[in-house]
Amino acid sequence: MMNKIILVFVLYLVPSFGFSQKIHKKDLLTIEKSVYKKALKNYDINAAKNAVYRILELEGEQSTYLDTLAYIYFKQQNYMSCLQVSNKILKQKEKKDILEFKAVSLEKLNDLKSAIDVYEKIYAINNDVVSAYKLAQLQQQIKRSAEAFTTLKSAENLKFPEELTITFPTTKKGQIQNVPFKAAFYNLLALTAYDLHNYKIALKYYDEALKVYPDFFVAKQNRQVVKMLQDKLKDKNKKN
Numbered sequence: 001m002m003n004k005i006i007l008v009f010v011l012y013l014v015p016s017f018g019f020s021q022k023i024h025k026k027d028l029l030t031i032e033k034s035v036y037k038k039a040l041k042n043y044d045i046n047a048a049k050n051a052v053y054r055i056l057e058l059e060g061e062q063s064t065y066l067d068t069l070a071y072i073y074f075k076q077q078n079y080m081s082c083l084q085v086s087n088k089i090l091k092q093k094e095k096k097d098i099l100e101f102k103a104v105s106l107e108k109l110n111d112l113k114s115a116i117d118v119y120e121k122i123y124a125i126n127n128d129v130v131s132a133y134k135l136a137q138l139q140q141q142i143k144r145s146a147e148a149f150t151t152l153k154s155a156e157n158l159k160f161p162e163e164l165t166i167t168f169p170t171t172k173k174g175q176i177q178n179v180p181f182k183a184a185f186y187n188l189l190a191l192t193a194y195d196l197h198n199y200k201i202a203l204k205y206y207d208e209a210l211k212v213y214p215d216f217f218v219a220k221q222n223r224q225v226v227k228m229l230q231d232k233l234k235d236k237n238k239k240n
Helices: 002-041 045-059 065-075 079-092 096-108 112-126 129-141 145-155 181-195 199-212 217-239
Strands: 165-169 176-180
Touching (some): 002 045, 065 079, 096 112, 112 129, 129 145, 145 181, 165 181, 165 217, 176 181, 181 199
Antiparallel strands (some): 165 176
16 A cells, blocks of 8 residues: 555656756746846956857757857858858758858959859849849859959849948048949959950940049059050050
8 A cells, every 4th residue: 555655656756857847947048138237238258158049959950049150150260160060950940041151251362263153142142232242242252253243243233232332442541432332343344344454345334334433543553554555455455
């Protein structure tokens, strides 16, 4: 009889213990999420990151906080860790913001060919001039100028952001100027045309860049070089 009473008591305890475990885990999550929010309010990124890791331990890597971890690493410019976390997320689902984290991380880690592959996906999703510009920049950087020219031409008639500017050097060493994005876009288009030895098209787009921003120092310098080469080529053809 005593054995039966003990058995019933034990069976009663087992589900109660399991229930208390579930409550404990829920409470831990509440605490860690509170710690995360407070750390952000205090601009303590490392404390926030540590809280995220503890949340992931409790929720698993299906947790939306994995995206948060990628964001934190990106803001800390820890591109190797950001890349690793981004790859985990993208295996589960393709997300535009995570693709952008991955692309920038690859670029910063100097894996430009892999970065181009990701930027191609981003451009296909966004279909905007900023994505096209970034993709073409990298294509031109590794001497894939024909691809860069094609990329830019495909975006030429898309809407340009009016407020966006890109920094370029000026005549004075160490100083920069903020150039309207549209002028920078035409400057890059001209540069890719120059790489392809199409000086006429290069001059056309340098002129377009200078119409947008007449004080664009780099475009002025580039245009002078191309014009000089074009004139030399004309003189050579006349002599022949």
